[in-house]
Amino acid sequence: MSENIKSMIGKVFSDIADAIETGQFGQKVTVGITVLGSEHGVDNVIKGAELAQKSNPNIEVVLIGPKSDTNLKVYEANTEEEQHKVMESLLDSGEVQSIVTMHYNFPIGVSTVGRVVTPGKGKEMFIATTTGTSSAHRVEGMVKNALYGIVTAKAMGIEKPTVGILNVDGARPVERALKELQSNGYDINFVESMRSDGGCVMRGNDLLTGTPDVMVTDSLTGNILMKMFSSYTTGGSYEATGYGYGPGIGEGYDRTILIVSRASGAPVIANAIQYAGQLAQGNVANISAEEFKKANKAKLSDILKGLKKDNKKAASQEEEVTAPPKEVVTGSISGVDIMDLEDAVKELWKNGIYAESGMGCTGPIVMVNEAKIEQATEVLSKAEFVQ
Structure with missing residues (x-):
């Protein structure tokens, strides 16, 4: 019997034993939680994570954030932006199956x-x-x-x-x-x-x-x-x-x-x-x-x-605009009404600025390259998309 098969059989018996002990049968999954960003502090998030871990052994809870005094596994990240990069990497690699976070675009x-x-x-x-x-x-x-x-x-x-x-x-x-x-x-x-x-x-x-x-x-x-x-x-x-x-x-x-x-x-x-x-x-x-x-x-x-055909005014004003070459868009501009969001993006395209639409914590955002935020804001302001 190969080592692979032995390992698989061992895991099956281990899972059965866990299920009998806990009374919970089901696939074991790993869930990550980002720690930074809460108005109630890091300890509040960690307490919630520890409560979740105690209540369901079929879920392995891992933290994404600064090193902390906890028995839970921690993937270190020291800013909110870094947390999101780490969590996306963990999801895309399959190391965790789902994530709980705050303020995600x-x-x-x-x-x-x-x-x-x-x-x-x-x-x-x-x-x-x-x-x-x-x-x-x-x-x-x-x-x-x-x-x-x-x-x-x-x-x-x-x-x-x-x-x-x-x-x-x-x-x-x-x-x-x-x-x-x-x-x-x-x-x-x-x-x-x-x-x-x-x-x-x-x-x-x-x-x-x-x-x-x-x-x-x-x-x-x-x-x-x-x-x-x-x-x-x-x-x-x-x-x-x-x-x-x-x-x-x-x-x-x-x-x-x-x-x-x-x-x-x-x-x-x-x-x-x-x-x-x-x-x-x-x-x-x-x-x-x-x-x-x-x-x-x-x-x-x-x-x-x-x-969409019901909105005849919008249809009559529609025009084809080609997007400039794609760029990394980590800068965001807020204050654009949701109904104007796609038009705002096209306005920037017409002015040679690559942009994408998104949704931030406080509402719609236009995303552009960090180096072009000032220029893009000026274009949108002139076109009366932002104040």
Whole structure:
């Protein structure tokens, strides 16, 4: 018998022994947590990480940050920027399967699905979405958010998650688009509002009771809801309940990176780590690829294009602009409205400055080369994209 086979058999028996001892059967995964950035200090993050490790032996928790007095493994990084480089390297190498962090710039098209415990009935609910931007077009973004929520719920083991659309601006066009997708063959399990008039457009009461498994909304509203659900008992400065702002989901995006707030307390950080581990065990990236394959078969792309045609003014003003040669874009310019973000990028391209759009902690950002921030800001200011 070769040494390889002996090693494999040994690992299988070791895993079985661990599962019998802990009562938890399942794939063991490694989850990283970045330490720097919390408003409540490094100790708060480490406490949350240690709580998560104690509660689930099937998850190995590792820290990314400065050397600390802890029994957890530490990958050393001494700035927030360095933390993100280390965590991306660990994810891409497969050394860790998921990461929990703060203030991460997801690309446009990726946004996060939060997980809360609703106060009315103590039921868990996914809020799709809570940070990031699925699209610069509001209705298109919310349609994508519904898919992101379904992906996340399925990765968490809910085979047929119920879906409701929060009654915010754009809810009805979103409903029409999703029902067209459903009629084309994509399976969406719409839920009825608890209110007497029913329908899949949800009211405030449905938020409090957790009527749907997945509550669809725009990211900015979702972000506010997350803050309300997580800190309504503490006055807002300390997020005490829930699982954080969740994983970044988007078509073709395969990194499992979850967001917590700088105001998140140790209990939320511990829960977010558990959430990250469960998503890794549920193969969220594979489920995402599969769901988008099904949605595209049901003509998702055509439906989204149809939504954009509604904006005739934007269509008439559209012009083809070629991007300059690509550069490293580590500098960011904030203050551009989300609806103007892509136009701002094109304005810089027209002026010979390579730029990309993104989403920072406080909202949309235009990303350019560090050496060109001043020049780019001047161009955007002249074109009235920024003050």
